[in-house]
Amino acid sequence: xxxxxxxxxxxxxVAEVPEAETRIQKMFEWYFERVKIVSQWFLAAAASLSISxxxxxxxxxxxxxxxxxxxxxxxxxxxxxxxxxRLRQLRSLNRQFVAALKLxxxxxxxxxxxxxxxxxxR
Amino acid sequence: xxxxxxxxxxxxxxxxxxVSIVVTMLTxxxxxxxxxxxxxxxxxxxxxRALGSDKLTEIGSYLDKNIGNFNLYEYVSNPNVSNKIxxxxxxxxxxxxxxxxxxxxxxxxxxxxxxxERLHISDPFDRILTELRSGETWTALARLRRYIEIxxxxxxKAQDIPLERATAGQLLNILSRRGLIPGEILLNLRYAxxxxxxxxxxxxxxxxxxxAAVLNANFAxxxxxxxxxxxxxxx
Numbered sequence: 001x002x003x004x005x006x007x008x009x010x011x012x013x014v015a016e017v018p019e020a021e022t023r024i025q026k027m028f029e030w031y032f033e034r035v036k037i038v039s040q041w042f043l044a045a046a047a048s049l050s051i052s053x054x055x056x057x058x059x060x061x062x063x064x065x066x067x068x069x070x071x072x073x074x075x076x077x078x079x080x081x082x083x084x085x086r087l088r089q090l091r092s093l094n095r096q097f098v099a100a101l102k103l104x105x106x107x108x109x110x111x112x113x114x115x116x117x118x119x120x121x122r
Numbered sequence: 123x124x125x126x127x128x129x130x131x132x133x134x135x136x137x138x139x140x141v142s143i144v145v146t147m148l149t150x151x152x153x154x155x156x157x158x159x160x161x162x163x164x165x166x167x168x169x170x171r172a173l174g175s176d177k178l179t180e181i182g183s184y185l186d187k188n189i190g191n192f193n194l195y196e197y198v199s200n201p202n203v204s205n206k207i208x209x210x211x212x213x214x215x216x217x218x219x220x221x222x223x224x225x226x227x228x229x230x231x232x233x234x235x236x237x238x239e240r241l242h243i244s245d246p247f248d249r250i251l252t253e254l255r256s257g258e259t260w261t262a263l264a265r266l267r268r269y270i271e272i273x274x275x276x277x278x279k280a281q282d283i284p285l286e287r288a289t290a291g292q293l294l295n296i297l298s299r300r301g302l303i304p305g306e307i308l309l310n311l312r313y314a315x316x317x318x319x320x321x322x323x324x325x326x327x328x329x330x331x332x333x334a335a336v337l338n339a340n341f342a343x344x345x346x347x348x349x350x351x352x353x354x355x356x357x
Binding site for chain 2: 003004005006007010071072074075077078079081082085089092095096099100103106107109110111112113114115116117118120121
């Protein structure tokens with residue numbers, strides 16, 4: 001799911017969706033779980049790559065030369081990057097949820113105007 | 123290890139690593155770029171023009187096309203975006219009024235005030251009536267409210283009362299409390315403003331109600347113009 005836009009919040013108000021606040025909450029819960037899982041996948045893959053290299057390196061049983069070790073670590077870092085990016089997005093999700101409820105209630109105050117406008121442009 | 127196999131795995135690893143980093147950076151870069159372009163489109167000047175246009179479709183399309191394009195991530199992560207949206211929403215809300223405000227004002231339109239003297243209907247009232255006849259109720263009554271507001275603001279300015287940001291209803295209340303609006307026209311103006319507010323908010327207005335608002339405003343503003351002591355600084 002991409003982030004909810006203001007236009008979609010306006011659409012929710014105009015469509016007079018019953019219990020819209022509960023639906024927004026459900027949507028955020030689902031989104032949170034999905035982003036969390038995807039980010040965990042990336043971070044787990046990165047962690048297993050780097051741990052396997054580091055463990056074999058320190059045990060002395062590694063058959064890889066130095067640049068191959070660095071290459072695998074680079075690969076682990078590269079795998080972790082999208083995961084960290086997603087994790088950063090996740091941090092703002094609570095604030096996004098509060099903002100969604102606040103803006104929904106603001107748009108609701110001018111619902112009659114918004115409905116009239118949509119009728120005029122239909 | 124086979125040299126070919128080694129070369130292919132090394133190249134594939136480096137390439138996939140680089141692709142992963144580049145894709146993440148591009149995602150970040152394009153989200154920033156899109157936020158900047160949306161902020162640019164939602165310029166203050168354009169917003170003022172939309173609110174000053176007296177057209178339902180222009181104000182609505184500004185909300186849809188400019189404000190509506192921002193997403194919640196941009197709203198919470200960039201203070202410029204959240205400030206802009208909050209200010210715009212507040213201005214639109216104050217322009218169209220809330221359900222509660224309009225419900226309160228609806229009481230004022232229940233009894234039709236008397237027009238004590240039949241005045242000639244001149245511009246812009248005849249233009250507003252023409253718009254009403256052509257079915258442009260929202261535009262016509264938005265124009266009427268703006269015209270009333272301009273005239274009340276002129277009186278406030280002539281009396282050195284700083285009311286730059288006050289709405290038509292607030293201006294009327296303040297000026298009447300100061301005794302600057304003759305009692306005989308206060309109800310007429312209050313009625314006209316209340317009907318305009320209802321229409322701008324999106325409430326269905328009957329032809330009779332809309333026409334009565336124009337006639338009441340025509341009478342009240344005509345009377346105000348005949349009181350030179352209220353307009354001596356207005357030019």
